[in-house]
Amino acid sequence: MESSPRTTHIAIVSVPAFSHQVSILEFAKRLLHLQANTFHITCIIPTLSSSSPAPTKSFFFDSLPHNIHCIFLPSVNSQELNNKGVSVEIQIQLSTSRAMPSVRETLISLSKTTQLTALIADAMNPEALEFGKELDIFSYIYFPCSTMVLSICFHSKNLDEEVSCEYKDHPGLIHLPGCISIRGADFPDSMQDRGSLGYKLFLQRCQRYLNAPDGILVNSFMELEEEATKAISQRGSHGGGDYPPVYSVGPITQSGASSSKSRCECLLWLDKQEPNSVLYVSFGSGGTLSQKQINELALGLELSRHKFLWANLRAPNDRASATYFSDVCLVDDPLHFLPLGFLERTKEQGLVMCGWAPQVEVLGHKSIGAFLSHCGWNSVLESVEHGVPMIAWPLFAEQRTNAALVTDELKVALRAKMNIGEKVVVKEDIVKVIKGLMEGLEGEEIRRKVKELKKLANGAMMEDGSSTRTISKLAHKWKHLGKAL
Template identity: 85%
Template sequence: MESSPITTTHIALVSVPAFSHQVSILEFAKRLLHLHADTFHVTCIIPTLSSSPSKHSFFFDSLPHNIHCIFLPSVNFHDLNNNGVSVEIQTQLSASRAMSSVRETLVSLSKTTDISALVADAMAPEALEFGKELNILSYIYFPCSTMVLSVCFHSQNLDEEVSCEYKDHPGLIHLPGCIPISGRDLPDSMQDRGSLAYKLFLQRCQRYLNGHDGILVNSFMELEEEATKAISQHGNGGDYPHVYSVGPITQSGPSGSKSRCECLLWLDKQEPNSVLYVSFGSGGTLSQDQIDELALGLELSKQKFLWVNLRAPNDRASATYFSEGGLVDDDDPLHFLPKGFLERTKEQGLVMCGWAPQVEVLGHRSIGAFLSHCGWNSVLESVVHGVPMIAWPLFAEQRSNAALVSDGLKVALRAKMKKPSVVVKEDIVKLIKGLMEGLEGQEIRRKVKELKKLANSAIMEDGSSTRTIANLANKWKNKHT
């Protein structure tokens, strides 16, 4: 008797014009396909900007054959870009402006294939309306922590309970299952309650609570157990949607270079656990004063360091989030560093203004710690590789993440600003020595090694996140049976 052919289940994803978000949702798709080979086909619909860089094409070129990306025409962005508008507003409004194209694409897809589920990025929740329209299961993909999701779920209550600006609130903010958090550490969108960013944030949070089949969060039960349990208890009473912990979802696959890049070759020559890796992500920038203080702090620490993705100074921390900008002098791209710094530290460290393969760097034996902006992708990559952190948040929800890793998980030391918006070199030296050499650093190292084991367990064959994804996969496969 012949076996019946395998039926392919089609899933549609909707992302936003931000590479870190695109990586996260597509890595989730890769994880789904890895666990359920040949039974799924994924189409990812991606709004674009005229300023979208081509430097990430290697990532899309390396995707499996059963993940297909549709890049939508560029949305009109000129009234927002370079106008002091926050990253959150730019991301959400650019996604919103692409929704008519998203709907058109989904309707066209639905005419040729049975779509079982729609998964939309947390910054594009409007797309879930199309799931209802097409009678398909609809989910939000939340690329941040469960704690930040809890902030979103409680945002309306907080708005009613707290009368002042959150940054001026005298006490700590208490959320079920989460560490108490300072109002100053809530996401940027909450820091000006009269702003458009705050209005859009509250609207987005309301959509998280209603009108879909669940939220996929890029975390894992063992990392944020109490927060996950607290949300689940509310969910059982019908207050919250079902939350699926599917992480850690981190970047995998080709790094974009067939040969080992300069920084990996340099790391090969260093002693085990001896190098501090410094990166503020794909879009973070520092002021001139802060670049000077960080450079001198690295030098004075006498610690080996690898400083990558360094951009020309800018007083807006997110100034280059949507572009490749930041370099102003091709002949001397690092001219803005303190005079003589590169010469004095040529045996101590390596500074790069360009891209570095972060996953390979964090997995390298010579890396001893990570000075990070605390983007959630970077936090998870650090945890997966068991690398302790210096938490140095810049924008978006990064201060919330910094509070979680330093005060909650206790796998990081946090940079504190003494001057207005500047961490001074003396404190930078203390942070580096405390983490790389001190007793406190030893305890942090022990804790992050424990989390590394838990992260690996979560994605093993019978791990908590693997089981969660299996449950989702079965639901999606059975949608049309």
């Protein structure tokens, strides 16, 4: 799509994962909000054949501003990607790597018809930065996770040399400059099998982060992770260090309605509940639980006697990320896998949804008192923005790292205690953590802390806020400076 001579054209390269696409496109929308009619953005998106165009996803893309144009590349099929045992990270990494020739072709075509100024590549797709160098334009990585996870990535080579065992077997806490010390078991999934292809690809990505030509845009904000940001900045290239510049541009979360239905069933149900009385339960866009865990969670919710909204309920699966790329596991009738009589017994206590809930609207509803979350970073930021305390229940990817951050450092969550032998959170512990957050003194202190973070999050995105100033400076650079300068 051709832009006018006065328009600054930015290219974005995403990955075939809806949560990543939402985050980087919401950043694009934020940029356009600050620089109305002066930017045009083209988002190039590799796809997987297993990706399904769910209605919520279609609505999101259909509602983008007119000056954001998305190009969906043809899906890349291979025997490796069709293997159901391949992890989420490996599927994303391999599919984007195989899409690189198409990405390059698209970028070169854009550069011939527009004044392409900058390239921003998703953190799972750092290979695309080579094309920015080829086109001699500004080139950045968009990192949709926390600064703490970025710190782990920056230190991955040293950690690989210093830790001799598997991280999950490390006997003590592992220290990261500017961050809390955490258990090796809470490191991202990509690091948990050091002999695997996933670990090798992770180390390769981390090395590319260190070589990001013009910097890394992190979906966090200074006031949330101040010490981690300072520790990274002290080793940044501006100070003669070996890290690229890091720009905190968050919290970037989904804005506007997340579905075409203005008042869906769950919002109407929430309207009838008391303020701060409902526990919202959701494991994100692809999280799944085993049959045993579904049974324990259902019974724990029932026994807690607290109101609950359980959304995005999927059929049981022993793989935590079984539906990450697809909504095909959603079913019409949950009766066949929920405990016998559960829905009837809890019909006055809760609402169970097999379909997608408009999470932003749910978290902003006055009746929501807490969020039982898988701790995907988008969900963490949305919870913080709305001042909703959390029960941390991580499943895969970097979610355990996020859970450690929100419970041990930010102290805005309680963590569900898992029975390691059975790899399940039992109903008694579920009741305990729900009551602890919804009723106890500890929960009261958590609610106070998350309300403080809500103010800081909103402040960061105000006109004179820390993240707004950062985005504005980047926009000014892209508009007024050529790469040669």
